[in-house]
Amino acid sequence: MASRLPPCKRHIATHDANGKSVYADFKEQTFNEAGTAGFVARSWSVANVPAKLGDDEDMKAYFAGPESVTSYQRPEIVVPSDGGKNNGANLVVVDLIPGGVSQMHQTVSIDFSICTIGTIIHELDSGERVTLNPGDHIVQRGTNHRWINASRTEPARFVAVTLPCVPFDVAGKKLEEVFKPDP
Incomplete structure (x- = not known):
């Protein structure tokens, strides 16, 4: 990973063969480039809510190859719906490089x-902005937005949980996924 931030330590609690609660032994998260803004790791993903954890179904799918919609190798911010079959959740860790700016985007x-390290600006397509410091958070409801690292010298990090929503009308137009070119 090219970020100067310390790696996130991910601990996965599960059960052993005797039913005792244990921590699973898994490798570090894999970070992928996120355009010119920084890096994104899909820390965990489940295909459905409520999640199907029996027989380690979620773990098997997460560590499967990119053909699995919940694989750590997949780039999507929101779990693809797969024709309505999947209705899951993603936990993503986003590291913004110094001065990093994401593209303006909207997801369904x-x-x-939640901002965990640094100072991050959340900007809406209306031009409105809020500044997030560690512990501050955004409830993002299908709006068009971008992320900006407020520092030109230090990286920043936020952690997000994304859940698909039912598309709804916004000013007479059905909400859809939109990614505009990098600034």
Whole structure:
């Protein structure tokens, strides 16, 4: 990973063969480039809510190859719906490089994003902005937005949970996923 931030330590609690609660032994998260803004890791993903955890179904799908909609190798912010079959959740970790700016984008989802390191600006397509410091968070409800690292010298990080939502009308137009070119 090219970020100067310390790696996130991910701990996965599960059960052993005797039913005792244990921590699973898994490798580090894989970060992928997120355009010119920084890096994104799909920390965990489930295909459906409520999640199907029996027989480690979620773990098997997460560590499967990119053909699995919940694979750690997939780039989507929101779990693809797969024709309505999947209605899941993603936990993503986003590292913004110093001065990093994401593209303006909109997803068909409700997202809960929490600033954990640095100072991050959340900007809407209306031009409105809020500044997030560690612990501050955004409830993102299908709006068009971008993320900006407020520092030109230090990286920043936020953690988000994304859940698909039912598309709804916004000013007479059905909500859809939109990614505009990088600034």
